[in-house]
Amino acid sequence: MGGYLIYLAIIIIIPIWAQMKVKSAYTKYSKIPTSAGMSGAEVARRILDENGLENVAVKETQGVLSDHYNPMNKTVYLSSSNYHHHSVAGAAVAAHEVGHAIQDKEGYAALRFRHALVPVVNITSKFAWIFIMIGILVTALPNFLLIGIILMAAGVIFQMVTLPVEFNASSRAMDQIVSLGLISNAEERDARKVLNAAAMTYVAAAAVAVLELIRLILIFTNITRND
Numbered sequence: 001m002g003g004y005l006i007y008l009a010i011i012i013i014i015p016i017w018a019q020m021k022v023k024s025a026y027t028k029y030s031k032i033p034t035s036a037g038m039s040g041a042e043v044a045r046r047i048l049d050e051n052g053l054e055n056v057a058v059k060e061t062q063g064v065l066s067d068h069y070n071p072m073n074k075t076v077y078l079s080s081s082n083y084h085h086h087s088v089a090g091a092a093v094a095a096h097e098v099g100h101a102i103q104d105k106e107g108y109a110a111l112r113f114r115h116a117l118v119p120v121v122n123i124t125s126k127f128a129w130i131f132i133m134i135g136i137l138v139t140a141l142p143n144f145l146l147i148g149i150i151l152m153a154a155g156v157i158f159q160m161v162t163l164p165v166e167f168n169a170s171s172r173a174m175d176q177i178v179s180l181g182l183i184s185n186a187e188e189r190d191a192r193k194v195l196n197a198a199a200m201t202y203v204a205a206a207a208v209a210v211l212e213l214i215r216l217i218l219i220f221t222n223i224t225r226n227d
């Protein structure tokens with residue numbers, strides 16, 4: 001029981017800690033203006049054009065940290081603050097989202113695999129818990145738990161594939177804003193801090209998903225061993 005409480009604390013605290021890190025890094029560096037003085041929208045536009053992505057639009061979207069790239073309509077969406085203001089955080093986030101647009105253009109393998117998994121995970125994540133609950137509650141039906149674990153593993157793979165996609169978008173972002181001179185050398189370190197903090201939220205989510213899967217596998221081996 002004590003072990004389980006520790007486990008629960010870990011899977012709850014890890015994501016909260018990561019969210020707090022990204023919020024504090026973002027709040028801090030969204031107040032620090034870049035010497036280049038370009039808004040997030042201008043940074044995104046410049047990198048897109050430099051990479052032959054004149055067809056990709058840059059639009060404003062509501063919410064805080066709601067920035068994303070939509071491959072369906074080839075649009076980089078930036079939250080209002082990042083879109084209009086010029087800050088180290090805004091430039092870093094804008095460049096990161098353009099990093100996804102460049103991945104899309106190049107057919108980056110991890111991104112393609114991730115997209116292919118979306119419809120699969122949409123289905124498996126709906127049914128995994130039903131099988132898992134039946135498998136745990138009805139001890140005569142351990143195979144339901146096994147099916148649930150396999151369905152859930154698809155979601156874990158999805159979370160794992162998200163990691164190279166995010167890290168790669170951030171490293172492309174840094175390459176671009178540095179080589180195009182959109183931030184100064186002194187600002188480079190701060191921009192990297194913002195992107196690293198954002199990446200940690202994905203690492204936290206993946207870690208929790210893996211832990212959850214391991215816990216279910218342990219439950220399964222316990223049930224089948226007692227038979």
Ligand SMILES: [Zn+2]
Binds near residue numbers: 097100169
């Ligand atoms: Zn991203």
